[in-house]
Amino acid sequence: MPAAHATTTPRGRRPVVAALMLGMALAAIDGTIVSTAVPQIVGDLGGFTVFSWLFSGYLLAVTVTLPLYGKLSDTFGRKPVLIAGIILFLAGSLLCAAAWNMAALIAFRIVQGLGGGALQGTIQTIAADLYPLKERPRIQARLSTVWATSSVAGPVAGGLLAGYADWRWIFLINLPVGAVALWLVVRHLQEPSRPRPATRPRVDWAGALAVFATGALLLTALVQGGVAWPWFSAPSLGLFGASALLAALTVVIERRAAEPIIPGWVWRRRTIASVNLALGAMGLLMVAPTVFLPTYAQSVLGLGPIAAGFVLSVMTLSWPVSAAFSDRVYNRIGFRRTAMLGMGAALLILLAFPLLPYPGEAWHPALLMLLLGAALGLFQLPLIVGVQSTVGWAERGTTTASVLFCRQVGQSIGAALFGAIANGVLAARLLDAPVDGLPGDLDAVARTLEDPGAVSSAAAEYLRRAVDAAVDHVYVGAAGAAALALLALITLAPRRFPVITEPSDSPTAPDPAATPTASEAAPARQDR
Numbered sequence: 001m002p003a004a005h006a007t008t009t010p011r012g013r014r015p016v017v018a019a020l021m022l023g024m025a026l027a028a029i030d031g032t033i034v035s036t037a038v039p040q041i042v043g044d045l046g047g048f049t050v051f052s053w054l055f056s057g058y059l060l061a062v063t064v065t066l067p068l069y070g071k072l073s074d075t076f077g078r079k080p081v082l083i084a085g086i087i088l089f090l091a092g093s094l095l096c097a098a099a100w101n102m103a104a105l106i107a108f109r110i111v112q113g114l115g116g117g118a119l120q121g122t123i124q125t126i127a128a129d130l131y132p133l134k135e136r137p138r139i140q141a142r143l144s145t146v147w148a149t150s151s152v153a154g155p156v157a158g159g160l161l162a163g164y165a166d167w168r169w170i171f172l173i174n175l176p177v178g179a180v181a182l183w184l185v186v187r188h189l190q191e192p193s194r195p196r197p198a199t200r201p202r203v204d205w206a207g208a209l210a211v212f213a214t215g216a217l218l219l220t221a222l223v224q225g226g227v228a229w230p231w232f233s234a235p236s237l238g239l240f241g242a243s244a245l246l247a248a249l250t251v252v253i254e255r256r257a258a259e260p261i262i263p264g265w266v267w268r269r270r271t272i273a274s275v276n277l278a279l280g281a282m283g284l285l286m287v288a289p290t291v292f293l294p295t296y297a298q299s300v301l302g303l304g305p306i307a308a309g310f311v312l313s314v315m316t317l318s319w320p321v322s323a324a325f326s327d328r329v330y331n332r333i334g335f336r337r338t339a340m341l342g343m344g345a346a347l348l349i350l351l352a353f354p355l356l357p358y359p360g361e362a363w364h365p366a367l368l369m370l371l372l373g374a375a376l377g378l379f380q381l382p383l384i385v386g387v388q389s390t391v392g393w394a395e396r397g398t399t400t401a402s403v404l405f406c407r408q409v410g411q412s413i414g415a416a417l418f419g420a421i422a423n424g425v426l427a428a429r430l431l432d433a434p435v436d437g438l439p440g441d442l443d444a445v446a447r448t449l450e451d452p453g454a455v456s457s458a459a460a461e462y463l464r465r466a467v468d469a470a471v472d473h474v475y476v477g478a479a480g481a482a483a484l485a486l487l488a489l490i491t492l493a494p495r496r497f498p499v500i501t502e503p504s505d506s507p508t509a510p511d512p513a514a515t516p517t518a519s520e521a522a523p524a525r526q527d528r
Helices: 010-035 038-045 053-076 078-097 102-130 133-164 174-188 205-224 234-256 270-299 305-333 335-355 363-388 393-430 442-450 457-491 518-527
Strands: none
Touching (some): 010 053, 010 078, 010 174, 038 102, 053 078, 053 205, 053 393, 078 102, 102 133, 102 363, 102 393, 133 305, 133 363, 205 234, 270 305, 270 335, 270 363, 270 393, 270 442, 270 457, 305 335, 305 363, 335 457, 393 457, 442 457
């Protein structure tokens, strides 16, 4: 199928790009703005023991629906899927604002997540449709900037609304933003005309349900294991066993389906499979800075919540800048080598974290996070642009969704794995603690250190060193994830990505090191 772009002129693209950025902002700001209002929400609705499902439920819905939306966008077009996603997200936001108890709020957050899955996957796909290969870093950098801005603006906006208005406004402010994005999409997004298929498109609803159920059980086991129940308890073992059985059933269903939700070619093509695994490993390592660094900054460095957030946010400042300039690198050395360069630098930076002095200064981890953001920007964007450029319009939604799905699953696995590592290190250190009665997990230790009178100064110092050791081990584990990403690229990724040259690309637009020979491009054409 010839390459197809949603719009053809820079002027025609502007309102669509604005809609994409607004839609991405809805998804990007959601988690950070809600987290700051949790005390007010719990104080109003109750449900302290289950409030974590405000985030887990949303994450589950986003992750498990990504493959479905990717396939639907390839089958019926991006525009109807994006419109449905925005409407679902706004409906969920309105329902969340009207929630009368914690159970209702969690249910409505899941509705929000059903829309959020469509937003994340479809926006990334349309961004690739809008621009030819040589211009794609521009739109991807803008979307990265949206994520960076949201990570800083979300906590501020959430705190202001929860403190000076009402927590329900953190959901209501989505309505005008989403309404503008919806109007821009309906009015300005023009999809290319495609030949009418000889037969009516068939949606693999059985496969969609199987993927949804498998993902929901697996992610529930990962998110709640070690938190709501012990890892080797009956609930954990039952969920992991059931998810394994459903995974096997899903494979059987997908092999028999005429139009599977997760087609086999996603894993048979070396380029896509290697990018999926590499970005899954990146999702794994991202847990170290995003989840454990704020605890380290507050418990070990003694910073307040705002200052601790700044230590993390510097990573989001360098990430989009590095991504914006990554095309100058991959146009010279290729997608694979650029990504390897970025992840190699990330590996060294993650290994440097345990070498920081104790207790150290705040600028020490901030500098490392600034460098880590630059390294990961150099890693992620070339892989996303590269893999999207190896498929045509009819496969781009599925390909993009598979990449994002693997990254989300990696984050869920990382949260469970590194949480277990951190708590294991803490438990070992606390066996020889100078006083009895100290907390035994990371969250409880952090809360204890927030109260100066909770323990003696010697015990507090011991706890800080224990937290420092636990976070050091997490960063070593994150370095291991970086090594896995490098291994996936070295062993699986082709040395040159089989890029499909689009008619709108100039002859020099594709990466010389990534442009395929006839023999390299042939397998992709045969798979289609």
